[in-house]
Amino acid sequence: MKQFIGFLKKEFLHIFRDPRTMMIIFLLPIVQLLLFGKVINTDIQNSRIAILDQSHDNTTREITSKLVSSGYFVLGDELMPGDDVEDVFRKGKVKMVVTFGPEFEKSLERDGKADVQLLADASDPNTARILTNYASGIINDYVKKEKLQNLQLPNQINTEVRMLYNEGLKSVYMFVPGIMAMILMLISAMMTSISISKEKELGTMEVLLASPLKPIQIVLGKVTPYLLLSFINALTIILIGVFIFGVPIKGSFVFLMAESFLFIMMALSLGILISTVAPNQMVAMFISVLALMLPTILLSGFMFPIENMPLPLRILSHAMPPRWFIVIIKNIMLKGTGILFVWKETLILMFMTFVFIALSIKNFKIRLE
Amino acid sequence: MISIQHISKSYKEVQAITDISLEVQKGELFGLIGPDGAGKTTLMRILMTLLIQDEGTATMNGFDIIKDYKKIRNMVGYMPGRFSLYQDLTVEENLNFFATVFKTTVSENYDLIRDIYIQIEPFKKRLAGKLSGGMKQKLALSCALIHKPEILILDEPTTGVDAVSRKEFWEMLKNLQQKGITILVSTPYMDEAMLCNRVALMQKGKVLDIDTPRNLVDGYTRKLYAIRSNDMHRLILDLRSYEKTDSAYAFGQYLHVTGKDDEVEATEFENYLMRKNHEDLEVHDIAPTIEDVFMELLQDTIV
Numbered sequence: 129m130k131q132f133i134g135f136l137k138k139e140f141l142h143i144f145r146d147p148r149t150m151m152i153i154f155l156l157p158i159v160q161l162l163l164f165g166k167v168i169n170t171d172i173q174n175s176r177i178a179i180l181d182q183s184h185d186n187t188t189r190e191i192t193s194k195l196v197s198s199g200y201f202v203l204g205d206e207l208m209p210g211d212d213v214e215d216v217f218r219k220g221k222v223k224m225v226v227t228f229g230p231e232f233e234k235s236l237e238r239d240g241k242a243d244v245q246l247l248a249d250a251s252d253p254n255t256a257r258i259l260t261n262y263a264s265g266i267i268n269d270y271v272k273k274e275k276l277q278n279l280q281l282p283n284q285i286n287t288e289v290r291m292l293y294n295e296g297l298k299s300v301y302m303f304v305p306g307i308m309a310m311i312l313m314l315i316s317a318m319m320t321s322i323s324i325s326k327e328k329e330l331g332t333m334e335v336l337l338a339s340p341l342k343p344i345q346i347v348l349g350k351v352t353p354y355l356l357l358s359f360i361n362a363l364t365i366i367l368i369g370v371f372i373f374g375v376p377i378k379g380s381f382v383f384l385m386a387e388s389f390l391f392i393m394m395a396l397s398l399g400i401l402i403s404t405v406a407p408n409q410m411v412a413m414f415i416s417v418l419a420l421m422l423p424t425i426l427l428s429g430f431m432f433p434i435e436n437m438p439l440p441l442r443i444l445s446h447a448m449p450p451r452w453f454i455v456i457i458k459n460i461m462l463k464g465t466g467i468l469f470v471w472k473e474t475l476i477l478m479f480m481t482f483v484f485i486a487l488s489i490k491n492f493k494i495r496l497e
Numbered sequence: 498m499i500s501i502q503h504i505s506k507s508y509k510e511v512q513a514i515t516d517i518s519l520e521v522q523k524g525e526l527f528g529l530i531g532p533d534g535a536g537k538t539t540l541m542r543i544l545m546t547l548l549i550q551d552e553g554t555a556t557m558n559g560f561d562i563i564k565d566y567k568k569i570r571n572m573v574g575y576m577p578g579r580f581s582l583y584q585d586l587t588v589e590e591n592l593n594f595f596a597t598v599f600k601t602t603v604s605e606n607y608d609l610i611r612d613i614y615i616q617i618e619p620f621k622k623r624l625a626g627k628l629s630g631g632m633k634q635k636l637a638l639s640c641a642l643i644h645k646p647e648i649l650i651l652d653e654p655t656t657g658v659d660a661v662s663r664k665e666f667w668e669m670l671k672n673l674q675q676k677g678i679t680i681l682v683s684t685p686y687m688d689e690a691m692l693c694n695r696v697a698l699m700q701k702g703k704v705l706d707i708d709t710p711r712n713l714v715d716g717y718t719r720k721l722y723a724i725r726s727n728d729m730h731r732l733i734l735d736l737r738s739y740e741k742t743d744s745a746y747a748f749g750q751y752l753h754v755t756g757k758d759d760e761v762e763a764t765e766f767e768n769y770l771m772r773k774n775h776e777d778l779e780v781h782d783i784a785p786t787i788e789d790v791f792m793e794l795l796q797d798t799i800v
Contacts, residue, residue: 134597331581
């Protein structure tokens with residue numbers, strides 16, 4: 129036991145004395161979360177629009193003010209009939225132009241219909257689609273509530289859409305679980321694999337092997353600090369998610385942390401496995417980034433929906449541990465479900481952990497070759 | 498104390514060591530002498546249970562190096578060829594770490610390392626990576642000694658260390674030997690061979706000879722000349738093309754030269770070289786050193 133504590137002490141000294149390691153462990157998660165949450169934000173806020181109003185009546189003015197007060201849009205230019213709309217887009221200042229047809233209010237009250245045109249800059253197709261959806265939603269909503277309630281329209285079907293579990297369609301709800309999976313993978317797997325292969329590279333492994341230390345003590349000594357640090361990171365990410373981005377935790381917090389713990393264990397055993405294969409830090413880093421980071425980002429369903437992937441990639445995504453972890457934490461945090469609903473994913477993670485540990489034990493060498 | 502029988506080891510295609518047998522007595526300071534690639538490190542790693550030999554057996558203090566590898570790891574102090582301490586830990590932290598790894602404390606075995614550690618103690622708060630070469634070796638030796646090993650295995654401890662530190666290091670080894678520790682040390686420096694009780698001269702994975710350095714030198718019966726001139730490069734070419742020369746190789750500022758037989762006189766070399774227009778010529782007898790013995794053995798194996 130004393131041996132083990134001595135080893136732990138040494139590991140913590142390594143970590144605390146290396147500024148790069150410290151940055152990766154303590155700064156990276158926060159920076160990444162804030163970046164994804166704030167900057168790389170697919171939510172629409174304050175998009176600049178231009179209005180081309182050909183009727184200038186009460187209704188068009190009210191619709192305009194509805195659009196602007198929604199928070200999604202800011203009024204950029206008021207265009208005059210005859211202005212070159214394309215020119216406005218080319219300057220790149222506005223994302224959408226709303227054009228009201230002539231005699232808007234009159235024709236609405238007379239015929240129950242009127243013309244409004246939404247022109248969007250689709251050089252960014254996602255944003256364009258979201259903008260036009262929001263705008264037409266706001267316009268229809270206003271027209272229905274304010275103008276048409278007195279009119280009898282035959283056979284009208286009202287579709288009411290509600291976005292469950294994420295009413296505001298906030299992308300940060302998706303990013304927090306995704307970032308958490310990515311950071312835990314990065315710190316647990318990459319840092320352990322690097323720290324073990326560093327001993328190989330610098331020749332200190334030779335001395336450790338020639339000492340009475342058992343392999344299991346070496347591995348546990350290497351892994352334990354990162355287990356603790358990753359756990360702290362998981363907590364930090366959840367706290368930032370809850371208090372800065374307002375992501376709810378509807379399910380049990382303890383259960384959430386327990387699942388995070390399982391995922392960390394999985395990532396750590398993967399890190400050990402990598403280090404048994406990698407002869408030096410460079411290789412360990414390469415394997416970690418290529419085999420862990422990229423698939424985590426691309427194939428786990430964190431950035432791109434798995435359903436849209438071609439079949440081979442969809443099959444491959446089953447082997448990505450973060451895929452299952454993201455499902456689990458989204459269930460716990462957003463839907464508030466318990467183990468009954470995520471037992472399958474939990475079992476898969478346990479199985480993966482078991483496989484990685486078994487392979488690591490098989491591969492770990494008590495000698496130099 | 499260390500007994501090696503017919504050990505061979507090859508890496509994929511390279512035969513690293515071939516059929517090595519040797520015995521190291523208790524309390525002996527035994528040297529493995531040979532150039533890079535002679536197989537010294539491989540042999541030491543096999544003894545340290547870090548590699549498994551292809552053939553042969555070896556025991557350390559009666560323990561088999563394969564079966565009883567755990568006992569051996571407890572009992573032997575090892576200093577690998579490369580500096581293998583944690584550069585980002587201080588001198589003191591390194592020492593404490595190795596003490597706990599070997600289930601002991603620094604104070605418990607302080608007696609053994611005091612003479613060595615006292616020299617680096619003023620720098621105990623310094624990171625090991627910031628020490629000079631000589632001090633690194635002293636620290637590494639302290640760490641290897643911290644668990645009071647019965648056998649000490651040192652792989653080229655003085656390579657890359659300045660001359661003064663080398664001398665100090667060997668004095669430390671002598672002191673450790675006084676305390677009853679069996680020491681197996683490897684070195685590429687021939688002059689250090691004279692400081693060992695016995696040496697094994699190694700080349701290309703084979704042991705050429707094992708004896709005390711004194712006996713090895715005494716066993717050298719050839720007549721040896723030291724020759725120099727103002728153009729050493731041409732000198733060595735001329736001498737090697739001379740029909741009465743057996744061997745000629747550079748040795749410090751001189752060439753060491755032997756004749757085809759011991760009848761060849763110094764004057765014959767002198768006359769020959771004068772004809773070749775060498776200036777500032779100097780030819781005289783010289784007593785052989787261990788390096789001459791080694792070169793002689795090498796030549797025998799090549800022929």
